[in-house]
Structure formats: structure tokens, C-alpha cells
Amino acid sequence: xxxxxxxxxxxxxxxxxxxxxxxxxxxxxxxxxxxxxxxxxxxxxxxxxxxxxxxxxxxxxxxxxxxxxxxxxxxxxxxxxxxxxxxxxxxxxxxxxxxxxxxxxxxxxxxxxxxxxxxxxxxxxxxxxxxxxxxxxxxxxxxxxxxxxxxxxxxxxxxxxxxxxxxxxxxxxxxxxxxxxxxxxxxxxxxxxxxxxxxxxxxxxxxxxxxxxxxxxxxxxxxxxxxxxxxxxxxxxxxxxxxxxxxxxxxxxxxxxxxxxxxxxxxxxxxxxxxxxxxxxxxxxxxxxxxxxxxxxxxxxxxxxxxxxxxxxxxxxxxxxxxxxxxxxxxxxxxxxxxxxxxxxxxxxxxxxxxxxxxxxxxxxxxxxxxxxxxxxxxxxxxxxxxxxxxxxxxxxxxxxxxxxxxxxxxxxxxxxxxxxxxxxxxxxxxxxxxxxxxx
Numbered sequence: 001x002x003x004x005x006x007x008x009x010x011x012x013x014x015x016x017x018x019x020x021x022x023x024x025x026x027x028x029x030x031x032x033x034x035x036x037x038x039x040x041x042x043x044x045x046x047x048x049x050x051x052x053x054x055x056x057x058x059x060x061x062x063x064x065x066x067x068x069x070x071x072x073x074x075x076x077x078x079x080x081x082x083x084x085x086x087x088x089x090x091x092x093x094x095x096x097x098x099x100x101x102x103x104x105x106x107x108x109x110x111x112x113x114x115x116x117x118x119x120x121x122x123x124x125x126x127x128x129x130x131x132x133x134x135x136x137x138x139x140x141x142x143x144x145x146x147x148x149x150x151x152x153x154x155x156x157x158x159x160x161x162x163x164x165x166x167x168x169x170x171x172x173x174x175x176x177x178x179x180x181x182x183x184x185x186x187x188x189x190x191x192x193x194x195x196x197x198x199x200x201x202x203x204x205x206x207x208x209x210x211x212x213x214x215x216x217x218x219x220x221x222x223x224x225x226x227x228x229x230x231x232x233x234x235x236x237x238x239x240x241x242x243x244x245x246x247x248x249x250x251x252x253x254x255x256x257x258x259x260x261x262x263x264x265x266x267x268x269x270x271x272x273x274x275x276x277x278x279x280x281x282x283x284x285x286x287x288x289x290x291x292x293x294x295x296x297x298x299x300x301x302x303x304x305x306x307x308x309x310x311x312x313x314x315x316x317x318x319x320x321x322x323x324x325x326x327x328x329x330x331x332x333x334x335x336x337x338x339x340x341x342x343x344x345x346x347x348x349x350x351x352x353x354x355x356x357x358x359x360x361x362x363x364x365x366x367x368x369x370x371x372x373x374x375x376x377x378x379x380x381x382x383x384x385x386x387x388x389x390x391x392x393x394x395x396x397x398x399x400x401x402x403x404x405x406x407x408x409x410x411x412x413x414x415x416x417x418x419x420x421x422x423x424x425x426x427x428x429x430x431x432x433x434x435x436x437x438x439x440x
Contacts, residue, residue, distance in 0.1 A: 005250060006287045008037030009082075013075060013288060022070040027059045030074070041250030042219040047085060054081050079288065083280045086253055090209075090237035090262040092277070094123050096178045098171075098205050102198055102229050103213035105186025108241035110139060112213050112267055113183040114146035115275035116239075119265075120179050121152060128177030130170035131156030132163040132201060133185040143183060146272060153177065163197060167204050182207070195232050202233045211237040211264055219251030230259045237264035321370060321410055322378040365398070366406050372396040381407055 012033035019026050031052045038048045058077045064070065099116070103109040110133065117127045129147055131154060133139035140158040147154040155170035167182060174180055182205055187194035202210060212235045214222045229235050238256045243266050256263055263278040370378060372395035377383050384392070384407065389400040396402075 005037060005041040008040070009034070009287055012037060013078070016074065017071060019071075022074060024060060027056060027074060030078070031055055034078070038250060042252075043085075043250035044220055044223070044254045047254050051081050051085055054084075079284060082284045082287070086256070086263065086280050086283060089278050089280055090264040092264060094120075094125060097208035098180045098182065099209045099211060100182050100198070100202055100205055100207035100233070101184055101211055101213060102233065102235070103186060104215070104218075104225060105136065107186060107213045107215045107218075108267060109186060109213040110143050110183055111146070112239055112241055112265070112275065113181050114143060114150070114152075115267060115272055116181055116265070117147060117152045118150050118272050119275055119277075121150060126176070126178045127152050128170075128174035128180050129154045130167055130174065130180060130182045132167050132170075132182055134161050134163050134166065135185040139183075139185070150272060164200055164204060167201055171205065180205075195228075199232055209237055210235050211239055212259065213239045213241060214252050216240050216243045216252040220254070222252045223254075226256065226259050230261075235259045236261045238262070239265045239267065241267040243268040320379050321373070321381050322375075324410055324413065365402065366409075368396045369393075369398060369403055369406050381410060 012030055015033065016022065016026060016030045034055070035048055035052055038051070039045060055074075055077055058081075059074045062073070062077070064073050068076070101109050101113055113129060117129055121127050129143065129152055131140045131143045133143075140156040144154050144156070153174060155166075155173045157166055157169075160166055163185065170182075171180070182201065184198055184201060185194070187198065201207075210233045212226060212229050214226065218225070226235065226238065236259075238259060238261060240252050240263060253263070263280075266276050266278050266283075268274060268276070369392060372392045373384075377388065377392075384403070386400070389403045392398075393400045393403050
């Protein structure tokens with residue numbers, strides 16, 4: 001979803017940026033392109049029309065800010081209205097609290113509960129989890145397995161059927177934990193008895209937050225569910241899961257309007273680390289190719305690799321075989337390389353897919369090959385000719401073809417970074433991002 005929508009939005013802005021005159025016709029064309037992009041991503045048509053009206057009115061009637069031309073003014077308005085479309089991020093305080101999880105069966109609620117436990121644990125809080133899903137077979141075992149991996153205590157009873165009593169007992173058992181997450185059974189918002197159960201659990205826990213987990217694949221159908229859950233327990237945050245596997249993500253995101261609460265997290269991967277705090281500014285920035293340096297800095301901090309990866313050095317071209325592996329290994333700790341690269345301000349540049357094709361197995365093989373190289377070869381790969389390839393391959397128990405593959409990947413990474421720092425052209429997205437920082 002994000003790839004398709006991002007490409008469409010960037011194409012629309014690129015087309016506007018290439019126009020010599022930005023007049024009413026140019027604004028109308030931009031709006032049609034935006035409508036096409038958003039509707040194809042399943043964003044609610046009424047919201048798209050409201051967004052279109054706001055962009056058109058502001059673009060044609062607002063006075064230009066000082067030091068801004070018409071083109072930059074229109075792009076800034078598009079940015080601001082897209083941020084407004086996805087609502088504000090729900091505030092998450094790092095203090096003692098109880099979080100009640102709600103959602104449909106199959107929404108990824110149990111996995112998300114464990115991901116949240118990991119998130120708050122890394123923030124320094126003492127976390128405990130209660131499994132109140134008494135319906136789904138294996139729910140407790142699944143959550144217990146995930147919690148054991150990260151050393152988070154869990155309370156539950158797979159033999160019990162009374163979720164209310166489990167929660168009461170769990171609150172007593174985990175009373176010394178600062179943050180308690182209560183995973184409930186998946187339910188449909190129209191199932192009266194189950195809705196009453198979660199109302200009761202909300203009262204028993206005196207929950208600080210009530211967060212609704214929505215599968216991005218639900219699309220606009222999530223709106224009614226969100227509304228009914230909100231009426232029942234007062235949803236104050238939404239978590240959208242599986243954003244990496246559907247074209248309906250725009251519909252799920254626009255469904256948040258039903259709760260007027262904002263998005264707390266976005267889940268887009270399978271591992272327990274794949275949960276990202278939602279920030280509307282950063283989210284839209286990444287969609288438009290402007291990056292999200294704040295999120296990138298947080299990833300570096302969380303992965304404890306500040307000394308291992310120097311993004312500025314990479315962008316300045318200080319990139320040799322000697323540090324390639326170290327940087328790729330550090331980036332790998334931060335999450336999927338494609339996701340990390342999206343946090344860099346790259347404008348409309350599309351990177352070759354091969355840049356992301358570095359599996360952990362390949363990284364091990366590359367390291368063995370580099371261990372077989374001389375210091376001069378690591379600093380200047382251009383020295384590596386056929387005879388050196390033979391020597392390197394023999395020393396690593398490999399083949400010259402694998403050495404060529406490593407050098408080919410290195411050159412592709414080098415070209416990519418050179419392109420990223422080159423920028424330029426009529427449409428300088430980094431320059432525009434600086435303007436946004438002062439105007440949004």
C-alpha cells in the first residue's frame with residue numbers, strides 16, 4: 001500500500017514541479033492526480049473530496065508566505081492537508097498505566113500486544129501482560145511464547161473461561177509492574193455479549209488507554225467497527241497492522257476518523273521489533289519522499305548502534321568495502337533496509353530493488369570474502385583484478401563469481417549513495433522539507 005501510494009503521490013508532485021506556470025489548471029490537474037492516488041488506496045471518497053476542496057481553496061485564495069513561490073506554496077498546502085487527513089498521533093506517556101486492547105479476531109491483536117510490550121520495555125518501563133482471550137485455542141500459548149522471548153511476565157489461565165476473573169487475578173499478580181497490557185479476545189462490534197465483556201474489563205482495569213487494533217486489509221469496512229467500539233468503551237487510540245500487505249491501508253487509516261482519536265502505532269512486519277510509533281508529519285514526509293530523520297534517529301538509538309552507523313558519512317560518499325559490511329550490519333539491526341532507506345530524504349528518486357537484497361546469509365558470505373582481502377583492497381576495491389579475485393576466493397573457500405557479486409553490490413550501493421547526495425534538478429525535496437519545517 002505505502003509503495004503504491006507513495007509512488008503515485010510523488011509522481012503527482014513531480015508533475016506539478018515541472019510546470020513553468022502554476023495556475024488554476026495546474027492546481028486542478030494536481031488535485032485529480034491526488035484523488036486518483038488516494039481513492040486507489042481505498043481512502044474514503046468523502047474525505048478525499050474534502051481534502052480536494054481544501055487544497056483548491058487554499059491554493060487559489062491564500063496569500064503567499066514571504067520567501068515562498070507559488071509552486072512551493074501549493075506543495076506545502078498538499079503536505080499540510082495530507083497530515084490533517086491522517087489525524088494527529090495519540091500521545092503515549094512513559095509512565096505507569098494500563099492499556100486495554102480491543103479488536104476483531106484475526107486483526108493481529110495478540111502479536112501486537114507482544115510488540116507493544118517490547119516497545120515499552122525498551123523505553124525502560126517494567127511491563128506485564130495479561131491474556132484475557134478465553135475463546136481462541138492457543139491464544140495464551142502464543143502470547144506466552146512471545147513474552148518469554150523478551151523476558152516479560154505474563155498472567156493467564158488457558159483452562160479458565162471467565163475473562164473477568166482472569167483480569168482481576170492478573171492485576172493482583174502483576175501489581176508491581178509499571179505498565180500492564182491486557183489482551184482480550186477478538187470480537188465483532190455487533191456481538192452484544194462480547195461487547196458487554198469488554199465494557200466490564202474496561203471498568204475492572206480502570207484502563208488508562210483503550211486501543212483498537214485494525215487490520216489494514218479491512219479498508220473502509222473498519223469505519224463501522226471503529227465507531228461501535230468507540231461507543232462501547234471510548235477508544236482513544238488506534239493501531240493499524242499488516243500495512244505492508246494490502247492496497248486497502250488508506251481505507252483503514254481514514255477509518256480512524258470514526259474514533260477522533262488518532263493512530264498510536266503502525267505494524268508492518270512479522271518480528272517483535274516491527275512496530276512503529278505513528279507520527280503524521282513523518283508518515284506523510286516519507287510518502288512524499290522527504291524522509292523522516294527523527295524516526296531514523298530513534299531507530300539508531302533503539303538499536304544501540306550510534307557508533308556503528310554514520311548516515312552523514314554515507315551520504316558524503318565515505319563508503320568503502322571496509323565499512324560497507326559494518327554499516328549494513330548496523331542497519332540490519334534497525335529493521336528492513338527498505339524501511340530504513342525510506343527515512344532518508346530522497347525526493348522522487350526510486351532505488352533499484354537490488355539495493356535491498358542483502359540477506360543475513362549473504363552478509364556472512366560477504367564478511368568471509370572481505371576477511372580474505374588486504375587492507376589496501378578494502379580501502380580501494382578498484383585494485384581487485386582477476387588474479388586478486390582468484391586469491392580472495394581461494395582464501396575464503398569461495399569462487400571468483402561470488403567475489404564479483406560482492407563488488408557488484410558494493411558499486412550499486414556506492415552509486416545509490418552518490419545519487420542520493422547529488423539531488424539537484426528543478427525539484428529539490430530536501431530544500432522543500434526545510435521550508436516545511438518553518439511553515440507547517
